[in-house]
Amino acid sequence: MAEITKLIHKYLRHEKKFPHVWCPGCGNGIVLGALIRAIDRTGFSKDEIVLVSGIGCAGRLTVYVDFNTLHTTHGRALTFATGVKLANPKLQVIVVMGDGDATAIGGNHFIHAARRNLNLTAIIVNNNVYGMTGGQYSPTTPYGARAATAVYGHIEQAFSIAELAVTAGAAWVGRGTVYHASLLDQLIEQAILKRGFAVVEAISHCHTQFGRRNRLGGPVEMMRWQKEVAVRVEKAKTMTPEELKDRITIGVLVDRELPVYTHELRKLREASQAALGAK
Amino acid sequence: MTANLTDPTNQGRPLLLQGNEAMVEGALYAGCRFFAGYPITPATEISEVMSWRLPAVGGTFIQMEDEIASMGAVIGASLAGGKAMTATSGPGFSLMQENLGFACIAEVPCVIVNVMRGGPSTGLPTHVSQGDVQQARWGTHGDHPIIVLAAATTRECFDLTVKAFNLSEKYRTPVILLADEVVGHTREKIVLPPAGTIEVVERIRPTMPPEWYIPYEDNLRGVPPMGIFGDGYRYHVTGLTHDVRGFPTERPDEIVPFMDRLFRKINQHFADIQMVVEDLTEDAEVLVLAYGSVARSAKRAVREARARGVKAGLLQLITLWPFPRGLLEPHLRRVKAVLVPELNRGQISREVKRVNQGMTRIDTLNRIDGRLITPAEILDRLVRM
Structure with a gap:
């Protein structure tokens, strides 16, 4: 068995009845692999990790791995994670969501989690579509694309998840693709180690729903597209806006030091104890 | 402040x-x-x-x-x-x-x-x-x-x-x-009562070795011990219907025992969960069944009714759900009539009627105008019942 496979097996729940629910060729398995490799590199024990997910294909990720795992309601993963982290700040809380999960039904929770700056890691698998329910358009479905609920072409504009996270105040934002798997490992590792709210947007593909309807080919063709449109953030700085049109910047987009919520809360507790003790 | x-x-x-x-x-x-x-x-x-x-x-x-x-x-x-x-x-x-x-x-x-x-x-x-x-x-x-x-x-x-x-x-x-x-x-x-004078209950947590822990396994109480994130009992928590290990299931032979246990863990502890306050009910001929702020008006009305010679009593529900039918039924068999005053269109009285099954007369008194039901309103009904 290859070293990398051994590593993955160390973290899988073997008593869980495999096979998993994902289609052959899905990017979710690559994200899960990257997540496992990243966690292994951070050195945190299985007991220290709480993996929280929402609803949808990406939401099923939690059941397969041997951590404290929490599969929540649609869009609400970050709210559950907030409670877990505040009740026990020593836990490393990692949240996995899909694009519809995080930015449609969970959009409000997402921007407020970014603003609040708890020490959480949010991984958003963006495949531009609601895969599990059969390919309806999501907030990241591009204008003009076809979906089960946009058979004449989509008439709305799409969110850029990473840019939304930056604007909402996240301390750290990175973007990768499932094609650039080793970069994804590194981004997730950095996001876990970052003190503050860290967002990784993992560009993925849904060949079953999005690819089929938009004649983009299978997983190989869709991953090739990821390879072609991706530009490293360092290189993007040397390019003009025209050159960057329709390209996806990958790498660390933002890394800034902001007051961390649990730290502020500790100060608040001290102030409150001092004030009430002085009476 | x-x-x-x-x-x-x-x-x-x-x-x-x-x-x-x-x-x-x-x-x-x-x-x-x-x-x-x-x-x-x-x-x-x-x-x-x-x-x-x-x-x-x-x-x-x-x-x-x-x-x-x-x-x-x-x-x-x-x-x-x-x-x-x-x-x-x-x-x-x-x-x-x-x-x-x-x-x-x-x-x-x-x-x-x-x-x-x-x-x-x-x-x-x-x-x-x-x-x-x-x-x-x-x-x-x-x-x-x-x-x-x-x-x-x-x-x-x-x-x-x-x-x-x-x-x-x-x-x-x-x-x-x-x-x-x-x-x-x-x-x-x-x-406020001093610390230690009122019972405070903590959840039962697992004590077996983590590899033996089956998070949703049935037991006599119907309530499995609860592992806490970070304490070494790693398990899966989901809103999907799950098997005893917490993993999603669609198998009827796993769904049914799980759902049965969810109900049984409450049903078999009715005696512990269902609470009422009995006030002058022992010899009551007419019973007021009330809860929340309305029970306060009812308490006064019952006393004023007694002063006028009406043998009234109050059954105040503390537990609304599961509906404490076992504590109500003896009264239904005995009293001439029950009055259920509520600040709604009869959300508990319909439950009382369901339990009553024709044993006695059930009257209702409802307000939905944002105002309390006064003792006088209840008294007026009690003396005419």
């Missing part, structure tokens, strides 16, 4: 507290160390007092972006080991239903206070109502049992908050505490 609440010299001395404030004190007494909420009339005082009381005892208050998030955070905190609570009113309670269902299926202890106001929708934000009694029972989707208590006084607000936490920890279930605008805002004298 009620900053004097934390002054330790107040212990044993009378305080003048709102029901809302007394619920905070009850929660802290029960060991609640996490509160997530969203401002809403007439429950806001609970958030406000929690915001400065909790940090002082090393706890966490957080105002979330909405009630959906509040309920999610409460569940997360409970899974990580904290006793957790939220408080809201009708519109917020509606938003909490989705995650309340999650707490039911994943068996996560937590307490939800609903200080009821007039509805539907924005309704009568500053006026009293008991319109959420059926929503507290059936507000979520799907079949599940739930425990719902109703407080009528400041003292009951304190005691029943402790009780709500105890029941939720004991049976691994969300417990809803219903107050109403009058109960929440009325100031009354209360002497």
